[in-house]
Amino acid sequence: MQFIDLQAQYAALKGEINAAIQRVLDHGQYIMGPEVAQVEQALAAFVGVKHCITVASGTEALLIALMALELQPGDEVITTPFTFAATAEVIALLGGVPVFVDVQPDTCNLDPAWIEAAITPRTRAIMPVSLYGQVADLAEVNAIAARHGLAVIEDAAQSFGATYQGRRSCGLSTFGATSFFPSKPLGCYGDGGALFTDDDRLAQAAREIRVHGQSARYTHTRVGVGGRMDTLQCAVVLAKLPRFEWELARRRALGERYARLIDHHGAGLPLQRLAVRADRDCVWGQYTVILSPGVDRAAVQARLKDVGIPTAVHYPRALHQQAAYARFAPAGGCPVAEGLAARVMSLPMSPDLAEADQERVVAALARALAPAVG
Template sequence: MNIDFANLTQAYKEHEEEFQKVSLEVMSSANYILGKETDEFEHNLGKFVGNDFALGCSSGTDALLLAMMAMGLKSGDEVITTPFTFIATAETIACLGAKPVFVDIDEETYNIDVSKIEEAITKKTKAIMPVSLYGQVADMDEINAIAKKHNLAVIEDAAQSFGATYKGKRSCNVSTFGCTSFFPAKPLGCFGDGGAIFASNEEDYQKIKAMRVHGQVERYTHHYIGMGGRLDNLQAAILNVKLKTYENDISRRQAVAKKYSDKLSDNIIKPTIKADRTSVWAQYTVRVKNRDRIQKELKESGIPTAVHYPIPMHLQKCFVYLGYKTGDFPISELCAQEVMSLPMNPYLDEAEIDHITSKLNTLL
């Protein structure tokens, strides 16, 4: 049995006719950038998340950049974030000349450890950027309270958590800015690159709307330094189709995750989801010893796995200049050595889940 990790082929087949229809409509209209499909998608995004200040953009990475540009982040400023994440989180901070300041993670959720944030705040700190890793929202109430106390912005890196809930509110609607990604393998993915940013007020919304088109407020009139960060109409049209059934996709992902948790041995460290929130299960990530051996044997049984993420940010060569060293963030370093993501998509059936869990259980 050979199992597809994300099964993007089935995701296409499920809506094939509608995908073809809307794609042809966009192509025949010859209106490819910021057209009616994007307007419709932004309206649908706002309705889904419960935030009217929703804007599509070119990627999750650009969403983070736009948020920090809108808040006026500049060279020498500091942003507190986690070292256990994809490179884009810290990379975007550095791209603007600011300094990523890392705080270790909570070992159960893999999200930033809120008890360690305040000690990392300095006079140069301008924002906190928590990552809602693997599909579960970070501890936003505590983070927002710290930010309010110190007059800081909060940027949720929600690239993996779009659709998840936190105390009844959607991810991307629980902070100053919410940023997400529609990379094809995300729970809600398009057919290329795409992302969205959610502001918490009209002023920031209008600024970001201009900044994603080179700071332009009307044709050839530029009030801000911006970027080319637009979402194209073809991706918006695809996402409009997928968003209609996204709630069902989330439910199916949650059902797969529950079966994993029920069937996997207690000898393995399984994901922990806090009672006051839900996950969209961008990944189902376990922790194992002897990961290389286990991955190899699973692969030989037709079971693909992935590691999200093998090298924490503070140990990446590109961040040597920050002066961190091995041992600075022990929980992140430990998890980086042990985490392993199993196949996760809405289409995994009982037989596939049984094959994965039974094989993994024998290897522990």
């Protein structure tokens, strides 16, 4: 069994993907070819915003968003410590200060209750992460940001396609940033990402930044980066889009089925399922459970591996516990994030996961957890 079955997805779309790649090989416009504009138009319509700017990766999307907002050295960005390093990395790369606030124990997303107390005169933006495929509490985050004149960047690397209060992830804030890394809900066959915004000025800034700050060829109006998404990767995303709504529905259904299967084993299982709020859905970029305190996660993973069930941990340490970001650790730490980092475990998830394999996963999980119950 594979943790994410990309081969099955390719098999279902082989003809369309091969044809899309061949068209690029035939016209030879490997950088900023016609597929770039085509996918940007299609993705902007899908999200429901005016502008989509494709970029080289999800990390590049966050970096360019901060550059478009003109983040300066010493400026602060409030974010979560329970995420992949890229979220804080881009802030630090620009000389900014990631200000970590704790997360909710049942969703693992940024807890708005902690944000206002963390705002200072140097705060420029808030960067919530829509972790595991569920949008963070953006209504509350946006309200706080509006009161203080701050920008909001949704890190939606794991939640592309999810809905929140009737709107799509990436279309809910100043900027939405996503990743097309192959394992993401909408993945390409390499690195890729995109920014989404309704702000004309910020969209123009992002477009210039991604091509070394050029407003026209060899006319550099701002400092930029080499941040383009190449034509071949855009072609792959275009070929995948017609199947994407089915894949999103399948992810939601598999997430609900995981919940039923886990609950079928009774309240005695020493784990907690993630909560999904009533005003949103989850597209399960990762299907993650929270093991009960005292459960030996490594031992559970080893038992599952022995019977051919792959697992992963997203993420084993909060960012302020990592050497690169320890200098940004808040006084008192972030105890919820720290506790979750010791207890989360992700199970196999992809749109092409078979029901029989899903049943096998949960049955094996129950057996692997039995020593913890006993």
